[in-house]
Amino acid sequence: MIGSGTLPDTTEQADLREMVREIIERGAPPQRVRELDDANAFDLELYRALGEAGLIGLDAQADGTSGADPRLQIIVLEELAAGPTSMAVCLVVQYMGVGLLTEYGSDQQRSTVLAPLLDGSERVAFALTEPDGGTDVARVMRTRAKKSDGGRWVLNGAKTWISGPQHARNLIVLARTSTPESSPIDGITMFVVPTDTPGITVRELDTFAIHSLDTCEVTFDNVEIDASAVLGHVDQGFRQVLGTLNGERLNAAAAALGIARGALEAAVDYGRQRQVFGRPVGSFQAGQHRLVDGAIAIESARALMLQAAEATATGKRADILSAMAKVAASDAAVAVTDAGMRLMGGSGFSKEYPMERLFRDARLYTFAPLTNEMLRNHIGEKYLGLPRSF
Ligand SMILES: Cc1cc2nc3c(=O)[nH]c(=O)nc-3n(C[C@H](O)[C@H](O)[C@H](O)COP(=O)(O)OP(=O)(O)OC[C@H]3O[C@@H](n4cnc5c(N)ncnc54)[C@H](O)[C@@H]3O)c2cc1C
Structure with missing residues (x-):
């Protein structure tokens, strides 16, 4: 390595x-x-x-x-x-x-x-994002669960861009259960629902990348679920999820970092072997410097990620570090896959090498689970102490 x-x-x-x-x-x-x-x-x-x-x-x-x-x-x-x-x-x-x-x-x-x-x-699959939006999902959430007279819940609505529901045994679904005036993030409940419950339809979407995991639309048509399907507390689901998003960002940072490292390894390997003008293509300064910048971006993101992981594991504040790590790692993944594609010329376009797949896959973590723009908003407010920008 x-x-x-x-x-x-x-x-x-x-x-x-x-x-x-x-x-x-x-x-x-x-x-x-x-x-x-x-x-x-x-x-x-x-x-x-x-x-x-x-x-x-x-x-x-x-x-x-x-x-x-x-x-x-x-x-x-x-x-x-x-x-x-x-x-x-x-x-x-x-x-x-x-x-x-x-x-x-x-x-x-x-x-x-x-x-x-x-x-x-x-x-499991985790179903939060809706057709009307992912960033502002609490405000636009149309998936609803209503309690029937028998105490069961009836779920109606649709989720989109959901990873892996085709092979998942259960879905963790967020649905609006009330509309309190306090905040749109209140009044949302989390449910654990088996994917084979009558009324659930899963349709695979045709996407740009991450092809070895299905990305799907999931619709709920009068899906009846037991009261015991509530995960945590009624009306508190979104707040419960916010509490775990730190871990999800940290893990997204790790995945983005892995993509960046995989691309850098592939580019260096190619750069050592491919001969141009009688020299390995990796010996030319223009390409080599781009890879060096990639290595620096990777190690900077790693330092943030390790700090964030340590803070999370020891119960210290980790939201800002995790947000920074996710932005740094996903930006590194985009930069390194771009540098790799440039160094490899036409071979970068070929499916014979992993670079074109990594170039595509790298895009995911620029916007999922939360977009880098929203994470920058968070860092601006919480780290810089500037007024909320949205
Ligand atoms: C392959 C894939 C897998 C996914 N897996 C899952 C999953 O398993 N479960 C799940 O629930 N979701 C999943 N998602 C959805 C993902 O989390 C959303 O795509 C993401 O949250 C962004 O939401 P959106 O696509 O609706 O974009 P939008 O919310 O429509 O945003 C569009 C653009 O507007 C920008 N924007 C919005 N608000 C602001 C603001 N205030 N300031 C600055 N810029 C702003 C955004 O940054 C973005 O650039 C997945 C998506 C994909 C493509």
């Missing part, structure tokens, strides 16, 4: 990184990643291997007594994103599910939904 020796991993972290690399080497070599990307297919075998190795649960417990260590999650995500990137995106969602169910799940939800999630036998 380029930059070897610069990683400040502890022994436990280094062992974990090595384990993930071995699983990828065995189960997801570049040719397989490419074939599955071309076929828009999910790598169930790889997911099972990750589950069997304990990498979905890490140290989270199904009884909710302990959550997962963010310092370990980011290692798994970085390594996956550098290779089978779509699997990293899948795990960002699974880790979000683990966090929400560990913190808010009832005993029943922990045994029926969290336990099979931790051992990798089932997956």
Whole structure:
């Protein structure tokens, strides 16, 4: 690996990184990643291997007594994103599910939904974004759940751009349950709903990238769910999610960082081998400097990410650092994949090399789970102390 020796991993972290690399080497070599990307297919075998190795649960417990260590999650995500990137995106969602169910799940939800999630036998999808908007989703949320006379809930509405619902056993769905005057983020409830509940329709969307994980529209047509499907507290769902978004941003940073590193490795490899004017193309200063800038962007993002992970793990304030890490890592991923495409000339366009896929996949984390513009708004307000810009 380029930059070897610069990683400040502890022994436990280094062992974990090595384990993930071995699983990828065995189960997801570049040719397989490419074939599955071309076929828009999910790598169930790889997911099972990750589950069997304990990498979905890490140290989270199904009884909710302990959550997962963010310092370990980011290692798994970085390594996956550098290779089978779509699997990293899948795990960002699974880790979000683990966090929400560990913190808010009832005993029943922990045994029926969290336990099979931790051992990798089932997956969840997280459905928040709606057709009318993702950034301002609380204000525009049209998905509603109404309580029937029998105490059951009836869910109607639509979610869009949802990762992985085709193969997920359960959906975590946010729906408006009341319209209090206090704030649009109040009056929203989280539900855990099996994807095969009558009235749920999942339609795959044709997207630009992350082809080995389905991105879908999910519609709810008079979907009847039990009162026990509420995750956490009625009307408090959005606030509960806000509490876990810090972890999701941190994990998005790790995935973006992995994409950037994977692209840098591919570019350096190509730059050493390809001869132009009788010299390796990586020896020309114009291209080499772009890659060096990429390396600096990666290590700067890593420093922010590690600080954010440490703050999260030790219960310190982490929202600003996580936001900075996510912006820095996703900007690095865009810059490095661009530099890689330039260095590789026509080969960058070819599917023979991973660069064109990484170039596409890198775009996701510029706007998901929250756009970099909104994260900059957050940093402007919370770090700089400037008036709210939106
Ligand atoms: C492949 C993929 C997977 C996804 N997976 C999931 C998932 O699993 N679950 C889920 O719930 N969602 C998911 N999403 C949705 C994603 O979180 C949203 O796309 C994202 O939050 C942005 O919302 P939007 O697309 O509606 O953009 P909009 O909210 O319409 O924003 C459009 C533009 O306006 C800008 N903008 C908006 N408000 C402001 C402001 N105040 N200041 C400055 N700029 C602003 C935004 O930054 C952006 O550039 C996924 C999306 C994709 C494409």
